[in-house]
Amino acid sequence: MLRSSSRLSNVDYALRGKLLLQAESLKKKNVPIVSLNIGNTEPFGLPIPSQLQEEMIQYFRQGKGHGYAPSRGIPQAIAAVQEKYKKIDVSVQTEHVFFGAGVSELARIAMDALLEKDDEVLLPAPCYPVWGAAVALAGGKPVYYLCDEHAGWHPDIHDIGRKISAKSRAILVINPNNPTGAVYEKVLLEQLANIAARHQLVILSDEIYEGVTYDDVESVPMSMLVKDTLCISFSGLSKIYRAPGLRTAWMTLSGKTKEIQSFVDGLYLLCSLRLSAPALPQYVVPSALSTDHGLKSLLQSGGRLWEQREILMKKLDMIEGLSYVKPKGAFYVFPKLSVNTFNLKDDEQFCTDFLLKKHVLLIHGKGFAWMHPDHFRIVFLADRITLGKAMDHLTDFLKEYRQE
Numbered sequence: 001m002l003r004s005s006s007r008l009s010n011v012d013y014a015l016r017g018k019l020l021l022q023a024e025s026l027k028k029k030n031v032p033i034v035s036l037n038i039g040n041t042e043p044f045g046l047p048i049p050s051q052l053q054e055e056m057i058q059y060f061r062q063g064k065g066h067g068y069a070p071s072r073g074i075p076q077a078i079a080a081v082q083e084k085y086k087k088i089d090v091s092v093q094t095e096h097v098f099f100g101a102g103v104s105e106l107a108r109i110a111m112d113a114l115l116e117k118d119d120e121v122l123l124p125a126p127c128y129p130v131w132g133a134a135v136a137l138a139g140g141k142p143v144y145y146l147c148d149e150h151a152g153w154h155p156d157i158h159d160i161g162r163k164i165s166a167k168s169r170a171i172l173v174i175n176p177n178n179p180t181g182a183v184y185e186k187v188l189l190e191q192l193a194n195i196a197a198r199h200q201l202v203i204l205s206d207e208i209y210e211g212v213t214y215d216d217v218e219s220v221p222m223s224m225l226v227k228d229t230l231c232i233s234f235s236g237l238s239k240i241y242r243a244p245g246l247r248t249a250w251m252t253l254s255g256k257t258k259e260i261q262s263f264v265d266g267l268y269l270l271c272s273l274r275l276s277a278p279a280l281p282q283y284v285v286p287s288a289l290s291t292d293h294g295l296k297s298l299l300q301s302g303g304r305l306w307e308q309r310e311i312l313m314k315k316l317d318m319i320e321g322l323s324y325v326k327p328k329g330a331f332y333v334f335p336k337l338s339v340n341t342f343n344l345k346d347d348e349q350f351c352t353d354f355l356l357k358k359h360v361l362l363i364h365g366k367g368f369a370w371m372h373p374d375h376f377r378i379v380f381l382a383d384r385i386t387l388g389k390a391m392d393h394l395t396d397f398l399k400e401y402r403q404e
C-alpha cells in the first residue's frame with residue numbers, strides 16, 4: 001500500500017474534492033450539472049479581455065515568453081507592479097516583487113519561507129482553503145479568528161487579540177473576501193494593521209479581488225495602511241482580469257522592510273527552485289494594469305455581475321430558514337441555514353443531498369474552515385437564467401428537506 005505523506009492529513013481542498021467527484025460521476029451518466037462550486041470565469045462565458053488576448057498572441061509570435069522568465073518575474077511586469085503601488089504612495093523595491101503561478105503558488109512560497117515548525121498563522125474563519133493548506137504544509141499551525149456574520153462578516157478584533165500567542169508569526173486578511181463577499185472598511189483595516197504592528201506579526205493581505213466591489217464600495221489596499229510591520233500583498237490576473245487560466249500573480253513586500261533580507265533571500269531561493277512563473281502572460285501585465293478592462297461595467301448597476309447578484313439575492317430573500325449577508329464584493333455569498341428548521345447536522349451531507357436531487361453543485365461551509373454545519377457557499381458567476389433556475393431548485397429542495 002502506497003500511502004500519501006502524513007503531512008497531507010491536515011490538508012483539504014473541498015472546492016475540488018468529494019462533491020466535485022460526485023458531480024463528475026453524474027455528468028458521466030449524462031446528468032447535466034450546474035456547477036456553482038468554483039470562481040472560475042471561463043465556464044461562465046467570461047473570457048480574458050480581448051486586448052490582453054491579442055497582445056499575448058503578438059508577444060508569443062515575436063518569440064517572447066517561450067523560455068523561462070527570471071525567477072522573480074520579467075522586468076517590465078515587475079516595473080508595472082511597482083508603478084501600481086507608487087500611484088497609491090506605497091514604495092516597493094524591485095527586489096520585493098515576486099511573480100508566481102497564481103496566488104495559490106505564492107501562498108505556499110511565502111509560508112515555506114516564513115514559518116518554523118508549529119509557528120502559528122492567524123487565518124479568518126471562514127477562509128479560502130488554500131491558505132490553511134499552505135500554512136499546514138509549511139509545518140505551521142492555522143489558528144482561525146472569527147469573522148462575525150452579525151457585523152457584516154468583519155473580522156472580530158477581540159477574537160484576534162485572544163488568539164495571538166508567542167508562536168504567532170502572521171495574520172491573513174482576505175479583502176474583498178471569499179467566501180463571504182465582505183469588503184472591509186478602512187477603520188477596521190487600520191485596527192488590523194495596529195494589532196499586527198503591536199505584536200510584530202507579518203500581515204498577509206490577499207487582494208486577488210481588489211476592486212471587484214459593488215455599489216461604489218471601495219476596497220482599500222492594506223499596503224496603504226501598514227507602516228510598522230511587514231505587509232505582504234498578493235494580487236494577480238485571475239479575478240480582476242478574468243484570467244485564472246494564465247496562472248499569473250504577484251506578491252509585494254512593503255511597510256517595515258528593515259531587517260528582512262534573510263526572508264527575502266528565502267523567497268528568492270524558493271522562486272528560483274521552481275525556475276519561474278509562466279513567462280508569456282507576464283508580458284501583458286503592464287497592459288492589464290493600465291486600465292480596468294471592462295471590470296467596472298460588469299460590476300455597476302445593470303452590469304452582468306451586478307445583475308447576477310441581484311437575482312441571487314431576490315431568490316434567496318424568498319427562502320424560509322435561510323439568511324445571508326449581502327455581498328459587497330467578489331462573486332460569492334455564504335448563506336446560513338437554520339439548524340432547527342432543517343435539523344442540520346452535516347453541511348457536506350446537505351450539499352451532497354442537494355447535488356443528487358437537484359444537480360446543482362455548491363460547497364459546504366466546512367470546506368472553508370467554518371466549524372458549524374449551517375453554512376454553504378454559492379458562486380454567482382453563472383448567467384441570470386441559470387442562476388435563477390438553480391435558486392428555484394434550492395427553494396424547492398429546502399421546502400421538504402430535513403436531515404435524519
Ligand code: PLP
Nearest residue numbers: 102103104128178208236238249
Ligand atoms: N485567494 C482567494 C481569496 C481566492 O478566492 C482565490 C481563488 O479563488 C485565490 C487566492 C487563488 O488565486 P490564483 O488563481 O491567483 O491562484
